[in-house]
Every structure is written in structure tokens, then in C-alpha cells.
Amino acid sequence: MSSLKRRRYQRRVAARSRGEPPDPEEEERAARAAEEHLRQQWRDALEDGLYGTRTIGAILPVMEDWLRRRRGVLTYRLTQVVTGHGCFGHYLHRIGREPSTQCLDCGVEDDTAQHTLEECSRWAVERAALVAATGLVDLSLHSVIGAMLSSERRWDAVASFCEDVMSQKEAAEREREAAADALPLRRRRQGRRRRAFLRHDP
Structure with a gap:
């Protein structure tokens, strides 16, 4: 399970344990934050790349x-x-x-x-x-x-x-x-x- 799916699942479990339905807006905010975090990881990895510099550039x-x-x-x-x-x-x-x-x-x-x-x-x-x-x-x-x-x-x-x-x-x-x-x-x-x-x- 990807980290994004894992966090989404954990939030839903926590909401159910409190007897609350999942908050769609919170889900959307969390998904956007996770996507941006992943994109930043990609950018960092590419900037530090030793191979494929023509493609990366x-x-x-x-x-x-x-x-x-x-x-x-x-x-x-x-x-x-x-x-x-x-x-x-x-x-x-x-x-x-x-x-x-x-x-x-x-x-x-x-x-x-x-x-x-x-x-x-x-x-x-x-x-x-x-x-x-x-x-x-x-x-x-x-x-x-x-x-x-x-x-x-x-x-x-x-x-x-x-x-x-x-x-x-x-x-x-x-x-x-x-x-x-x-x-x-x-x-x-x-x-x-x-x-x-x-x-x-x-």
C-alpha cells in the first residue's frame, strides 16, 4: 500500500473510531499535501541525479x-x-x-x-x-x-x-x-x- 493510501486509510479508521464520517475537504487537503510532498521528493532526487543529466536538464x-x-x-x-x-x-x-x-x-x-x-x-x-x-x-x-x-x-x-x-x-x-x-x-x-x-x- 502506498504511503498516500495508507494515510487516507488511517484517517478514515480514526474518523470511524470517533463515530464520524470522513471529511471530504480534509481528505482533499491531505491528498494535495501528499501529492506535493511526493513531487518534491522527485524534484530532489532529480536534482541530485548523477545519470541522465541531459533528460533531467x-x-x-x-x-x-x-x-x-x-x-x-x-x-x-x-x-x-x-x-x-x-x-x-x-x-x-x-x-x-x-x-x-x-x-x-x-x-x-x-x-x-x-x-x-x-x-x-x-x-x-x-x-x-x-x-x-x-x-x-x-x-x-x-x-x-x-x-x-x-x-x-x-x-x-x-x-x-x-x-x-x-x-x-x-x-x-x-x-x-x-x-x-x-x-x-x-x-x-x-x-x-x-x-x-x-x-x-x-
């Missing part, structure tokens, strides 16, 4: 808007671009799936999620469509997150970019894995990420 300034939004689904491929955990040379090298961090699309030394979003020449057409749909000039993650929160149309445009680009990057990774001369570290595996690929691209 983009979301923390707009955390309240992010949590209260009524639209926008974090899809599998949108999450890859936001977190940097996906088919990026930087990440694949870190987990031992690629011999270097190099971008295999344009040759740049470090293929990060931000490189894919903002710079890689391979995705110029998809990026132009994203810029046209969102009106963004600055494609830093902070700016992109702000645009996503500003309207459903912009959220969908960013999600569409991520879907288009990441599905192609994943397909290229699968081809490298399946190649007869594939490096041992690239060989096709049947672990969690492989099962995730198959769920999204059978």
Missing part, C-alpha cells in the same frame, strides 16, 4: 507542466530519443554492442541522441519536416520538450520524427547483427532489447 524546469499534462503519450521510440537509450553509437558502445561511438550514418565521432535529433545529415529530410511542423529553430532537448508541452500537434510532430528515424536506425542495427561477417559483439541476441524490437517491428 530538459524536464526538470518544466516538471509541473510535464506531470500535469493531459495529452501526449511517451512512445517507445520517443522515449529512446528523450533518454538517449536506443540505437545510437554512443549508447551501443557503452553497453558493448558497437566497437566505437561513431555515427554509422554520417561518420561523426559521437552518435548521441542529440546528434540524431539536431545534426546528423542522414535525417535532414525528417528534421526539416519536424522544424516545419513545430516552428522550432533550437532543437536542444529542452526546447523540444517545451514545444511538446505547448500543443498536441507539436507533441505528435516530435513523436512522428522519433518514430521515423528510430525505426530506420533499428532496422540498420538488425542488418548489422544479421550480416555474415558481423563482429561478435554485434551478433544477433535474444535478450530483452531484441524482444522489444520484435514487439514493435515484427
